[in-house]
Amino acid sequence: MTSRDGAQTYSMTRSLNEALGLESLLVHFETLEPGKSGSRPHSHSTKDEIFIITRGSGTAWVNGEPVLLTKGDAIAFKGADGEAHVLTNTGSEPMEYTIIASNPDDDVVTFA
DSSP states (O other), X not given: OEEEETTEEEEEEEEOXXXXXXXXXXXXXXXXXXXXXXXXXXXXXXXXXXXXXXXXXXXXXXXXXXXXXXXXXXXXXXXXGOOOEEEEOOSSSOEEEEEEEEOOTTOOEEEO
């Protein structure tokens, strides 16, 4: 699966949800090529997310502030906090990470 916004490709995504029969929990593996971002900066109203870096390095932009991430690092976003966030591969090799997130029906995504 490829995450897209119009003609923009953000990341290559593999989901475990269907294979595991999950509905209220999301588990995705994503790969970002150097210079790419996982999405546009956004926040969630109720969806909680954890990103675990498994390869490479990059930057999480949280409300416009950089947080450097490398293999083994994790960062979490609580939906109700309204923190605008996006991951960007600022390294020279593909960055891989696992996303574990809640999957609330009432989540509203706001793009910054």
